[in-house]
Amino acid sequence: VKIGVLGTGVVGTTIAAKLRELGHDVLIGSRSAGEDAVPFADAAAHGEVVFNCTGGMVSLEALGLAGAENLSGKVLVDVSNPLDFSKGRPPTLSVCNDDSVGEQIQRTFPDVHVVKTLNTVTAAVMVQPGLVPGRHTIFVCGNDTGAKAQAGELLQGFGWPADAILDLGDITAARGMEMYLTLWLRLYGATGTAVLNVEVRPGR
Amino acid sequence: VKIGVLGTGVVGTTIAAKLRELGHDVLIGSRSAGEDAVPFADAAAHGEVVFNCTGGMVSLEALGLAGAENLSGKVLVDVSNPLDFSKGRPPTLSVCNDDSVGEQIQRTFPDVHVVKTLNTVTAAVMVQPGLVPGRHTIFVCGNDTGAKAQAGELLQGFGWPADAILDLGDITAARGMEMYLTLWLRLYGATGTAVLNVEVRPGR
Numbered sequence: 001v002k003i004g005v006l007g008t009g010v011v012g013t014t015i016a017a018k019l020r021e022l023g024h025d026v027l028i029g030s031r032s033a034g035e036d037a038v039p040f041a042d043a044a045a046h047g048e049v050v051f052n053c054t055g056g057m058v059s060l061e062a063l064g065l066a067g068a069e070n071l072s073g074k075v076l077v078d079v080s081n082p083l084d085f086s087k088g089r090p091p092t093l094s095v096c097n098d099d100s101v102g103e104q105i106q107r108t109f110p111d112v113h114v115v116k117t118l119n120t121v122t123a124a125v126m127v128q129p130g131l132v133p134g135r136h137t138i139f140v141c142g143n144d145t146g147a148k149a150q151a152g153e154l155l156q157g158f159g160w161p162a163d164a165i166l167d168l169g170d171i172t173a174a175r176g177m178e179m180y181l182t183l184w185l186r187l188y189g190a191t192g193t194a195v196l197n198v199e200v201r202p203g204r
Numbered sequence: 205v206k207i208g209v210l211g212t213g214v215v216g217t218t219i220a221a222k223l224r225e226l227g228h229d230v231l232i233g234s235r236s237a238g239e240d241a242v243p244f245a246d247a248a249a250h251g252e253v254v255f256n257c258t259g260g261m262v263s264l265e266a267l268g269l270a271g272a273e274n275l276s277g278k279v280l281v282d283v284s285n286p287l288d289f290s291k292g293r294p295p296t297l298s299v300c301n302d303d304s305v306g307e308q309i310q311r312t313f314p315d316v317h318v319v320k321t322l323n324t325v326t327a328a329v330m331v332q333p334g335l336v337p338g339r340h341t342i343f344v345c346g347n348d349t350g351a352k353a354q355a356g357e358l359l360q361g362f363g364w365p366a367d368a369i370l371d372l373g374d375i376t377a378a379r380g381m382e383m384y385l386t387l388w389l390r391l392y393g394a395t396g397t398a399v400l401n402v403e404v405r406p407g408r
Binding site: 087090092093096097098125131132133134136137141166167168169172173175176177179180182183184185186187189190191192193195196197198199200201202203204 | 291294296297300301302329335336337338340341345370371372373376377379380381383384386387388389390391393394395396397399400401402403404405406407408
């Protein structure tokens, strides 16, 4: 599959490398094209599926540079978190509670099929879930069932078992998925490792 | 142990019943004393340990009625969540991101040893963790190590194994624990049951 990956940070490069390993035709997009990246717009135009791996605070701007016409009708896998380090550590979220980056993107690009996923684990775990032992959960949400199914296939390619993928419903579930980051940062602190995840377990 | 339980909702009555079953001497406090409850101040004065089981939006007011002099120097187990249903469903949080109810209580009553815990599971699971199969995690945070140890003993009395109790650090971790509720509500929707919890699993 032709895939555009927007963002050249750890998340973008990790996901792009895994997608290439799996045989996909990947272009990485950045604000300023360089040795390993093309402009956002070229990466978006190339992809049948586009991953947003930019920081949540700049995602709308980056997607604006990618161009609505290059994203129209496509599946956009949004991996971003709106972590704001401008007031120091721990970071706060630049949007939360009654809105989310996932929703902002969906509102701004209404004919794009936004699927929020993977933002609740560190980059290494995104593409190698076996780093965390046992079954553990990866969330997806979005308004389009077909888009979520397509994202789910990519997740399974990354090594996530089908029964580990939990569909939380429409894109408004991105609020909870992004707000979980505030807890995640404390889980990281308490366990001493970013290689961690949660298993959601319903009761009897 | 003499324990005051503030709040006569499902959480307060569930916790009070379990504490009595375990042999503790419990008084339940409410705004207007009734058949099964005494005024907040009497319940707080009675308790060597006090549970805050009032709604997070009214906790500061309820604790004000309980009286700083009746809480001074005591362990206050804060189970509240600041769920605001006034704008409809899903609820938003009345405080989040850079503050939390746990922190508000600690700031307002600086000589009380606030321990935040149990707010991330439904009332039935709080006192009967075995309703969810396998090992799963209950978070605690607070500024006082001794108070967290005392709360941990009560949690073990409720049936939480020692290795299921995860100390997230000081009271500022209450932000993440409360913000997780936004995700929890979607987990409830996706799994169809409120009897659920997460197991935090660090990687290799």
